[in-house]
Amino acid sequence: MTDTAHEVADLGLARAGIRRVDWAEHSMPVLRSVRERFASERPLEGLRVAACLHVTAETANLLRALRAGGAEVALAASNPLSTQDDTAAALVAEYGVSVYAWAGMDPASYDRNLVTVLETRPHLILDDGCDLVNTAHADRPDLLEGVLGGCEQTTTGVIRLRRMSAEGELRLPMVAVNDTATKRMFDNRYGTGQSTIDGILRATNALLAGRTVVVAGFGYCGRGLAERARGMGARVVVTEVDPVKALDAVMQGYTVTTMEEAAPVGDVFVTVTGNRDVVRAEHLERMKDGAILANSGHFDLEIDLAALERLAVAVDRGVRDQAEEYVFADGRRVLLLSEGRLVNLGAAEGHPAAVMDMSFAVQALTTEWLAANHADMGPGVLEVPAGIDTEVARLELASLGVRIDSLTPGQEDYLRSWRP
Template structure:
């Protein structure tokens, strides 16, 4: 077997990667169902797909679906800390994916790998954080030729795409996979909530009961964080800039405060806003000794790392795995997790496979839809068709053995008529 082009840490890890991928597959019945149909119908035959995604076992199962559907796939990592080297090896040697990813790569290698997968001249993009789209538009616009469209699966990425579209700069149709009801409910809320708590616990082994946890942002991810930390017995404080979201948090029983107010009283801080400088110099300067800093937003900009460096007189790198201790002149110590990158993927394993089953099923079905309907789409941000979202939910319910009611003809008629 001729291996696809690749740059990974060690192909010798492939066997362990196959075992990891198979373990994740056990919890991904919806994706298995989609893969079986794709293998029969070949909806992606002849298409090239470039992806910038977390290189994990769950992602591997998504790419297996695309390969079963006839696509050739090139993959770059969307986060150097989340790459599973054994999964990367298995994707190359067992599943025929061209992979350019290894754990701990530097920024230069990260950027180079994005260009490499774009140089495959893809027809479709699968993006995470808008990095592929941004690289193609800003650095290598000639590589946009031939790209039919793509999918974006993160809140941060959709925000960037909508801004590009509003400024007339987006030259591709991109589908906001992140904005589906199943993605927001299952992935953002339950997945991010559980995996972030998991990351904090793995990195610190701290007791959360009775601690004050400050959650920055009360979007879908922030709600999941707040729920899970409260479930662990924490006193949760929410910070927000959106008055409606802040009111929602108040009505759910959370304390809502400004970051200025929360900074001196928090024991654990977790950001999930999609914005930058949420925790700034003035906040770091008043935090209590031993405060833990973690981020669940896509980019490592939510905590002002330059200010953290400037305020510290010493740094103990790796005081625990995925934890760096910053010492201030007055003796206070702040603990930064996963270098300020996604803590749920840096310090833990990301979302459970059962969560990614639904998110990646939406991704796969949307890729199929794009392959068929791209000619009818204009450059800009499009929504996932509602029938795809509903189909994924139906498949998941069937896998869980859950039945739901259907509307009777009279109910259908009533809902579709304004007459008494």
């Protein structure tokens, strides 16, 4: 029996979890190299880290790196459906991480676990969706004492942090890990694009070729999703509120229209906006029989679930794993995936390990930088130093066996000078 504090589903699953974590590590060479350096240099010695992240094998490898660097780590889940119970058990039993997470936890347990990890009195916070920071500021400001700063790795979380900062409410330096070029390109575009399609197919076994997929939101996540849906033969319709992003979608050859006009023609609807009530009652009332609803935005607010319940005269919650069929009065049916939560983690396994390798390497190196430089920072949302992003990209290219050119001295001089 482990002495590490925890609340997980079953520690007996640890052996299976270790195998899962090791399998993911094979595709995470950049993070592995960071962990090896951390183990020799111990840059996080004596620091406590509170994390709210998806409890997956990829996350486990990030936390292994932090532990190798000397940190004590307490982890809560950032989504009630995304926890891999075997990974949670392995983190506790094998890697010495205090985990408070299990698959399918109720909202009260979810909120309690956030407070539990904050009560470890962390020096650093790793957040996914701003839940830890929000909980500490709104409900338990006493737990902010001693927190030096933190990192946020989602678009939704960075939006919330910037609003807190603009209103003068943010009391910590928080680094926007989400906003690095490698994170947006690999995690948001390639990771979300592939894993969302994966989740939809696992939950429905639907054929996308020849069907109309409506993508709500054309940020990095929406672009990746639209590309992959089109690559599988789907007709892709994009809805947007941002004129620049909408124009980008038009110039890439997608049909761009309103959700009102897309509702009666779409076969599959996926929201990736970071906002709420993107699919509302007036849209649900116009959808065709058999329409599929999925969300890959952080919170389960993008589809108006209350309206869906109100319109339905019957609900079959066991039609398929991670799928619920809502029947309307006129006999039309719509299929909701993963309770309107992140379909790529609820119905699938999230981003491939090779994608999270880069994202979590940035996260680990930014945590190291924050620990070393926090004394020079004030409250607010900070950018990741460009050198970290460049170093991670360099390590990834090296792991792929890709060589690139270097600037010659003459080229460097030319770029530094304005003179002809």
